[in-house]
Amino acid sequence: MSATTGPVAINTFREAVRDRVLYNLVFFALVMIGAAVLVGQISIGIERLVIVNLGLSAISLFGLVMAIFIGVGLVSKEIEKRTLHSLLAKPIRRWEFLVGKYAGLLLTLTINTGFMTLGLAAALLYVGRPLVRPDVSIVIAIYFILLALALVTALALFFSCFSSPMLSTLFTLAIYITGIFANDIRAFGDLASSPLVKAFARVVYYLVPNFHNFNVIAAAAHGEGIPFSLVAQNTLYAACYVTLLLLASSAIFSTRDLK
Amino acid sequence: MSTPAIEIIGLTKDYAVGFWRKRMRRSLDSLTLQVEEGEIFGFLGPNGAGKTTTLKLLMGLIFPTAGTARIRGCSIDDVRMHQDIGYLPEQPYFYDYLTARELLDYYARFSNYGALERRERVGRFLDLVGLASAGDVQLRKYSKGMLQRAGIAQAILHDPKVIFLDEPMSGLDPVGRREVRDIIVDLKKQGRTVFFSTHILSDAEMLCDRVAVLSGGKLQGVGAPADIVSIEVHAMEILFEERGKHPLPNELKEKATTIGGRYRVEVAEAELYPALAQLESCNARILSISPVRPTLEDYFLRLVGREETIAPQVEVNSR
Amino acid sequence: MSRPKQKVTWIAATWVPLLFACVAALQVGIDARTRTAIQEQEELLLSSPSAVQKISLGYDSLLADVYWTRAVQYYGSRAGTDHPNFDLLWPLLDITTTLDPKLVIAYRFGAVFLSEPGRAGAGRTDLAIKLVKRGIAANPDQWRLGADLGFLYYWRLKDYQDSAAAYLEASKEPDAPLWLKIMAARVAQKGGSLETSRMIWSQLYESTQNQTVRKKAAEILRGLKAQEDETRLDELAGEYQKRFGRFPASMLELRDAGLVRGIPLDPDGYPYIFGPNGKSRLNPQSSVVILPEIKAPPSPAK
Numbered sequence: 001m002s003a004t005t006g007p008v009a010i011n012t013f014r015e016a017v018r019d020r021v022l023y024n025l026v027f028f029a030l031v032m033i034g035a036a037v038l039v040g041q042i043s044i045g046i047e048r049l050v051i052v053n054l055g056l057s058a059i060s061l062f063g064l065v066m067a068i069f070i071g072v073g074l075v076s077k078e079i080e081k082r083t084l085h086s087l088l089a090k091p092i093r094r095w096e097f098l099v100g101k102y103a104g105l106l107l108t109l110t111i112n113t114g115f116m117t118l119g120l121a122a123a124l125l126y127v128g129r130p131l132v133r134p135d136v137s138i139v140i141a142i143y144f145i146l147l148a149l150a151l152v153t154a155l156a157l158f159f160s161c162f163s164s165p166m167l168s169t170l171f172t173l174a175i176y177i178t179g180i181f182a183n184d185i186r187a188f189g190d191l192a193s194s195p196l197v198k199a200f201a202r203v204v205y206y207l208v209p210n211f212h213n214f215n216v217i218a219a220a221a222h223g224e225g226i227p228f229s230l231v232a233q234n235t236l237y238a239a240c241y242v243t244l245l246l247l248a249s250s251a252i253f254s255t256r257d258l259k
Numbered sequence: 260m261s262t263p264a265i266e267i268i269g270l271t272k273d274y275a276v277g278f279w280r281k282r283m284r285r286s287l288d289s290l291t292l293q294v295e296e297g298e299i300f301g302f303l304g305p306n307g308a309g310k311t312t313t314l315k316l317l318m319g320l321i322f323p324t325a326g327t328a329r330i331r332g333c334s335i336d337d338v339r340m341h342q343d344i345g346y347l348p349e350q351p352y353f354y355d356y357l358t359a360r361e362l363l364d365y366y367a368r369f370s371n372y373g374a375l376e377r378r379e380r381v382g383r384f385l386d387l388v389g390l391a392s393a394g395d396v397q398l399r400k401y402s403k404g405m406l407q408r409a410g411i412a413q414a415i416l417h418d419p420k421v422i423f424l425d426e427p428m429s430g431l432d433p434v435g436r437r438e439v440r441d442i443i444v445d446l447k448k449q450g451r452t453v454f455f456s457t458h459i460l461s462d463a464e465m466l467c468d469r470v471a472v473l474s475g476g477k478l479q480g481v482g483a484p485a486d487i488v489s490i491e492v493h494a495m496e497i498l499f500e501e502r503g504k505h506p507l508p509n510e511l512k513e514k515a516t517t518i519g520g521r522y523r524v525e526v527a528e529a530e531l532y533p534a535l536a537q538l539e540s541c542n543a544r545i546l547s548i549s550p551v552r553p554t555l556e557d558y559f560l561r562l563v564g565r566e567e568t569i570a571p572q573v574e575v576n577s578r
Numbered sequence: 579m580s581r582p583k584q585k586v587t588w589i590a591a592t593w594v595p596l597l598f599a600c601v602a603a604l605q606v607g608i609d610a611r612t613r614t615a616i617q618e619q620e621e622l623l624l625s626s627p628s629a630v631q632k633i634s635l636g637y638d639s640l641l642a643d644v645y646w647t648r649a650v651q652y653y654g655s656r657a658g659t660d661h662p663n664f665d666l667l668w669p670l671l672d673i674t675t676t677l678d679p680k681l682v683i684a685y686r687f688g689a690v691f692l693s694e695p696g697r698a699g700a701g702r703t704d705l706a707i708k709l710v711k712r713g714i715a716a717n718p719d720q721w722r723l724g725a726d727l728g729f730l731y732y733w734r735l736k737d738y739q740d741s742a743a744a745y746l747e748a749s750k751e752p753d754a755p756l757w758l759k760i761m762a763a764r765v766a767q768k769g770g771s772l773e774t775s776r777m778i779w780s781q782l783y784e785s786t787q788n789q790t791v792r793k794k795a796a797e798i799l800r801g802l803k804a805q806e807d808e809t810r811l812d813e814l815a816g817e818y819q820k821r822f823g824r825f826p827a828s829m830l831e832l833r834d835a836g837l838v839r840g841i842p843l844d845p846d847g848y849p850y851i852f853g854p855n856g857k858s859r860l861n862p863q864s865s866v867v868i869l870p871e872i873k874a875p876p877s878p879a880k
Contacts (some may be wrong), residue, residue, distance in 0.1 A: 007368040011354070018356040042647050045683060045787045050643045057640040082352040086413060089318045089346035089423075090369040093338050180636045211636065218639035222680045257321040 004092040005100035012104020013111075016070060021108065024062055025115050031058055036123040047127040052221040055120035056141055060217070062116070063109055063149045064176070070108070071156025072168035074101045079258055088258075095250035102157050102246065109149050117142055134223035140231060141220035147238040148214040152176055154245035155209070161253040178204070179211035209241050262332040264421050264452035265294035265317075269326035272312055286312045288476040289326065294454055294469075296331075296420075299447050301463035301484075302456035303559070304473035310456040311349050313473070314425050318346055330421055342370070345414035349425040349456075351406060355399035359390050359409045362398060363416055370417040384412040389438065403430035411439065415446065422446060424455035428462055440466060460556045472559070494525045497534065498546035505541040525551055625669040627676035634677065642678030645670055649684070653691055657698050657790075664700035668692060671709060675716075682720050683788070685713030689726040690782075690791050693734045698794070703734040714747075722785050724748025725758060729778055732765055742766035757781060772809070776802045800845040801868045804860060807842060808868075811850055811858035814838065825856025 016022070032055060039050045075098070078084040087097065120138070121131065155175055159168035178185070182205055189201020213234055216226055272287040287309040294300045304310050315321045317328055317335055333340040353362050363381040372380065385394045388408040393401070398409065407430045414422055427443070428436045443453050443466055457463055463470050464484045472479040500521050501507060507522070511534065515524040526534045531548075538545060634641045649670035656662035671688040674681060691699045693706035707730050713723045725748050731741035742765040749758035761781070764774050776799060783795035814837045818826045826832050829841050829849055841849045848861035860866055 003371075004369060007365060011357075011365055015354065015356055046643070046646075046681075049681075053640040053643050057637045061637070082348065082350075083354050085315075085318075085320055085348040086346060086351060086353065086366070086410070088320055089341060089344065089348075090366060091338050091341040092369060177635065181632070184632075215636050217637070218678055218680065221639050224680075255322065258315070 004090075004096045005103060008092070008097055008100025009103035009107060012074070012101050013107045016105070016108040021066065021070065022112060022115075024066065025112065025119075028058055028062055028116055029119055032119045032123045036126045039127060048124065048223075049221050051120070051123050051127060052138060053217060055116075055123060056138070056145070056217040056220060059113055059116045059120070059142060060145045060148070063113060063145060064152060066112065067105070067109060067149045067152040068156050068169060068172050068176075070105055071153045072160050072165045072172065074105060074157050075160040075253065076163075076165055076168070084258060094254045095246075098157065098161075098249050098253055099246060102153060105153050105157075106150055109153065110146060113142060113146055113149075134225070137216070137220040137224060137226050140226045141216045143231070144214040144216055144234055147234055148211055150242055151209050151211070151238055151245075154242045154249075158245045158249045158252075161249045162256070175208060176211060179209045180215075181212075182208055182210040183212050210237075213237065261296060263293040264296040264298070265292075265300075265328070265330055265454060267292050267313075267317075267326070267328045270313065270316055270323055270328055271325040272309075272316060272321065273324045286476050287316070290473075290478055292471055292478060292481055294452060296452050297447060297450055298468045299443060299453045299466050300455070301467035301470035302454060302473065303458065303460065303463055303470055304456075304479075305458065305559075308473040309476040310473055311425055312476075314346075314348075314423055314456060317423065343420045345417065345419035345422040347407075347410045347414040347422075347424045347427055350429070351410040353398050353406065353409065353413075356397060358395045358397055359385060359401070359405075359412070360394040362409060363413055366413045367416055372417075380416055384416045387442070388412045389435075404432060404435055407431055408435070411442065415442070419451070421452045421454065424453065426457055427455055428457060428459055436462070460559060494527055494551040495531045496523060496525050496547075496549050496551050497531075497538070498523050498548075499538055499543045500546060501541075502544045503542045507541050507543060508537045511537060521546065625673070627673045630673050631677060638677040642674050642681055642684075645674040645677065646681060646684050649674055649687070653687075654790075657691075659697070662697055664691075667700050668702065668705045668709075675709065675712060679712075679716035682713065682717055682723065685710055685717075685723055686726055686786065687788060687791075689723075689730060690788075690794065693730055694794075703730060706730055706734075719751055719753070721748040721751040721754040721758065724751070724754075725761075725781060725785065728761065728765070729782060732778055733775070736770065738765050738770065772802055772806045776806075797867065798869065800866045803845050804866050804868050807844065807850065808858045808860075811842065812856075815852065815856045815858065819856065826852055828852060 156172045186205040270290040273283040367377045471481045515522040688709040693703040695701040728741045728744035731737040742762045745762035846864045846866045848864040
């Protein structure tokens, strides 16, 4: 299988690079430099806190934008541009193609995040804070961000299999935002009096991916420890949900007529 | 009897049309045909006849409503079927951020070649289609003709046994078309099967062992080009020009078409010698005498004309 | 070889900067009309913490830092001006701590400056206590917040019972220093005494990183010292009066009577002087200030 998905993944990564997607790193660098230089003047005593907050939030936000905007075009762009026609004549199954595209974008996101992590470390060192043991929570926070991005990418890919880029963007964003407020939805349902509303809220709560689980930015900023059980749980959750989405995407895409 | 290279049985494709997707339009109606190994097979038909639909069905880009097909004995449902085939889509688009070399290398990875052999192949086929000098230019800078050549290269790079070409000559200048014709002939020499669709009938006549004619989604006829078109000679064509002081006989002149100083006239076979005598008497210079045979084009036009008077589209009620 | 310039390029080259200048000028005019006279009225678009939390879309702690910065600047730009308005300080700190309940410095800042009366604070001790209690609930291991609560009860409300209780609670934390227990005992027994007050302000001075708070604490400590000195000097003046039948006119007389060794200096280095009625007071040149809150006689706990 990797004989076919591998080349597709590498090619997807190459496309991102040639589309100058990685230039967002320049923008990120500017933000971090600005923050590192200014933070001492604005918020004395909490330099680490601010830099970590800003850095992690930026990594999350930039990654999100990339995951959605490239993700929704993963399949639809190839259909639109008819590049898929000659590729599918090769001995590659449709689901192998999907997994390859997904892996390629995930690779792009991981490398992008890796560079950003270096930038964050550099900014921390600049404000005079040496990297200490509690900083492992920053690494874990970044790992969680990557897990969330993997989920968002899978969502975008799923929609890309059957709807236009614009609609896919809307759907993916809508589910992402719902996922952030998942806990609030559940709380709202618990408070409601109607059992129908209660049940509906519960169902939505369990169906929608809970992105709140992956947000440990505050804990990392305060240097708190993050329990290993959470790391294991989140990894498993993301893996299950991503697999689910890839399966659904494969099912839809494998029976679809290409124009 | 060896396995046919391509075997199509009752292949049918309906599309749902209309705002509510209720009506069905049958774009391919129960196509059945066989292509033997080593043949150059032409797939002819006017636009909208269903040629591209057929090819897309065979490639697995769209799925049949009914019917099956096998290529070298392997069903089109089976992904392994794709290992030994090559495909050039109509108006191909490729990843425009890649160079031709990178594109061929990418596609070559789906066959099991080592890195060295892959590189050698890519170079060889770039050469073959005349893209050696432009091999490292991004495809987005390619002209249509260059894209076509790149498309042909990726279709045959892995030495497939059966090659499917959808309008392979499109976008090429006469030199390019000649080169593609040569490639196709060469492929046959190597024992491969070539299945190509076109609406350039002269190419089909020149290259194909057999042709199939498709119109309105239905197969109208299959056979060698010569079989489809009758060999009977109906008329003779004379090309001549005026020479000397004697004017041409009026009746001939009226029947003739003229370009520049040259005249062309068609006469019934029985009238040939009398016409020649007339021209001899005016001392006209005879440029050529050749039989007028109905071409594939005539057959084609008759076919399409007849189809259009019967029914513009075949509509099938939804089930 | 450059391409020949179109006519529209020339038109654009001249008009685009001109139009930009117009836009800027118009903006100046708009600003002048909407600006209010003395102080810019600042408004918080969203003063509900839960609303802000919804908007933040998961980037709570970053937004908390933003609001914290805003709170600090809001305070800094108003403190010391005539008739300052600190109405927004509580909502800003409320939002900050709702977005990031672990931002301890925000609670500590609020403890001092929400309760501070006069021109240096909002004068709302109730809100300060509310904020600090919330901070303690969210950060039970932060004994400094418990000490801040003790401070508030002691200094602002003169409520020595609750103050002692707060110090005691804080002393139970694993990292808590010893002086908390001592303070709890002192406050309970000798609440209101200058010495106790000095201990509390000293601890605040030591434990804060906020420069404004430090300055304030230093100022109060000096005032407390001056107050202590004045009380002692008044006692000595009474002694003098008993001996010589009148109050001393200056420190020199006190020294000559052998009641003090040398001229007593205030924390700023200026000698104290005696008023006409024999009450000692600070030299007018001194920058030490005895704030009214120090002067108010300590009343027993309610």
